[in-house]
Amino acid sequence: MTTADGVVRAKQSLPARIAARTGGGALRAGLILIGLFWLMPTVGLLVSSLRSPQDIGESGWWQVFAKPAELTWSSYGHLLENDKVMDSLLTTALITVPATVLVVVIGALAGYAFAWMDFPGRDGWFMVVVGLLVVPVQVALIPVAKLFGAVGLFETTPGVILFHTAFGLPFAVFLLRNFFAEIPRELLEAARLDGANELRLFTRVVLPLGGPAIASLGIFQFLWVWNDLLVALIFADSGNPPITVALQQEVRQFGNNIDVLAPGAFLSMVVPLVVFFAFQRQFVSGVMAGAVK
Helix, strand or coil: CCHHHHHHHHHCCHHHHHHHHHHHHHHHHHHHHHHHHHHHHHHHHHHHHCCCHHHHHHCCHHHHHCCHHHCCCHHHHHHHHCHHHHHHHHHHHHHHHHHHHHHHHHHHHHHHHHHHCCCCCHHHHHHHHHHHCCCCHHHHHHHHHHHHHHHCCCCCHHHHHHHHHHHHHHHHHHHHHHHHCCCCHHHHHHHHHCCCCHHHHHHHHHHHHCHHHHHHHHHHHHHHHHCCCHHHHHHCCCCCCCHHHHHHHHHHHCCCCHHHHHHHHHHHHHHHHHHHHHCHHHHHHHHHHHHHC
């Protein structure tokens, strides 16, 4: 081994040396096994949703590979006949979509203002936004519940949307401000020389360049709101709850109603999974660009 090779090997990090020794094939196989292990609960839930309640009570879901004839769509038929669970899916969409759109739009506008506009107290206000990132949701539940009760927003869909929007904005502003600040200043100055105002700069220059960060923010907010149980349990309308609360109520009231719980839980899980896997590249690149640069 030459001196140069020794220097290069010494500069390599421990993960790089491990990857070089194990080889790409072994590393890839290990990652595939980890991915399969991570997906196992989802596969188990899918298989359980395709089995009858009797089969679920008698054996585990993995027995279906030995008895594929147990698979049936009857549970999904029962789910479609359950108006409460089906209405809860619509309620979840009516909460998730507005809460995601509002956070993305307001966060993008505020992120651009903090990154490229001069106004009094800009740095101080941004530090306030950063400080709000560490405020846990549980701290605000009682004060916000009293406030919503006073203004008539408690146990309403707009109240849940407003809560998710308020708690999603600090991260949105932080992420997009950091991403927008990396845009070359020369590019914006050239656009200004061509006569572009702030609105035109934002819509024609900043938004197209900030696509990965905006997409990652939208995915993150969508997953958080769709899977939320705590906020929905407290602030949502008890007569028309989101899917997470509806399934929780089914467990509490009908503990053996597995023919509705299994397909309902899978449907509530598959939507965010499809969204994440469809846009996972934008999610990773946007978060890394906004948080690390």
